[in-house]
Amino acid sequence: MSSRKSKSNSLIHTECLSQVQRILRERFCRQSPHSNLFGVQVQYKHLSELLKRTALHGESNSVLIIGPRGSGKTMMLALNRVTASHPFMTAVDLMEASQLCSMDSKANIVHGLSVLEICLIIAMKHLNDIYEEEPFNFQMVYNEFQKFVQRKAHSVYNFEKPVVMKAFEHLQQLELIKPMERTSGNSQREYQLMKLLLDNTQIMNALQKYPNCPTDVRQWATSSLSWL
Numbered sequence: 001m002s003s004r005k006s007k008s009n010s011l012i013h014t015e016c017l018s019q020v021q022r023i024l025r026e027r028f029c030r031q032s033p034h035s036n037l038f039g040v041q042v043q044y045k046h047l048s049e050l051l052k053r054t055a056l057h058g059e060s061n062s063v064l065i066i067g068p069r070g071s072g073k074t075m076m077l078a079l080n081r082v083t084a085s086h087p088f089m090t091a092v093d094l095m096e097a098s099q100l101c102s103m104d105s106k107a108n109i110v111h112g113l114s115v116l117e118i119c120l121i122i123a124m125k126h127l128n129d130i131y132e133e134e135p136f137n138f139q140m141v142y143n144e145f146q147k148f149v150q151r152k153a154h155s156v157y158n159f160e161k162p163v164v165m166k167a168f169e170h171l172q173q174l175e176l177i178k179p180m181e182r183t184s185g186n187s188q189r190e191y192q193l194m195k196l197l198l199d200n201t202q203i204m205n206a207l208q209k210y211p212n213c214p215t216d217v218r219q220w221a222t223s224s225l226s227w228l
Contacts, residue, residue, distance in 0.1 A: 106198060109174055110206035115214060116159055117167045118207070119145055122221045124177070124196045125203055135180050135193035138168050142190070148220055155214040165190070 053059045110121065123144035127136045142164055149158045159167075171177050172194070180193040207213055207221055 106176065107202045107206040107209075109176065110198070110203070111210060113171075114167065115156060115217065116164065117171055118210065118213070119148065119156060119217060119220075120164070120167055120171060121176070121196070121198065121203060122217070123148070124194075125198075125200065125221070128196060135195055137193055138165060138190040141168065154216055156217060 047063060050063055110118070113121070120141055123141045124136060126144055127140055128134075142161065145164065146158075149156055168177075169189075172179070176198060177194045177196050180195055203221065207218055
């Protein structure tokens, strides 16, 4: 009797495993509408093709995914949770993966920024509020940051201007801001007109989840966003 029960359990396990494999093959070979990550479409397509060849043709492929915190490295979160001690995906794993897929990828990038870069984002948003979405340049953002540091900040260091410029350029590399037009090599970088690619909701949602955000920085963001 126990032999029959063991055989029955084995058949059920095999059937469940086959169903999971089929579902995974379908997911790997079909791009989800929620899977387009901001700024990394080329990398996503490459990863998708690797997974598709592995699922359909049995290729033995390896891939290393690197990037800053919040850039979307854990988008197949459910599979990442499968380990020797946790060999099967659970409903919780799938729910968390689904929640992560539906999150705003640009807001995720904000989670990985430094406090200085967060301050520059808030300064830009403050300028947008004042000048009704008109383009800004680095010098304008730097001036707003200086006002904050000199009048209100108690936990933010007054960084030297070249350091602030590096942080500003990093935001451009992350495609959180973009230049309004191409500039020649002779133009001064601090006066190049830029546009912020985040809206008020994205900024405030990201700040709510930002780890250990200084209180005065959070208050500055709230006071500068008059729509709250």
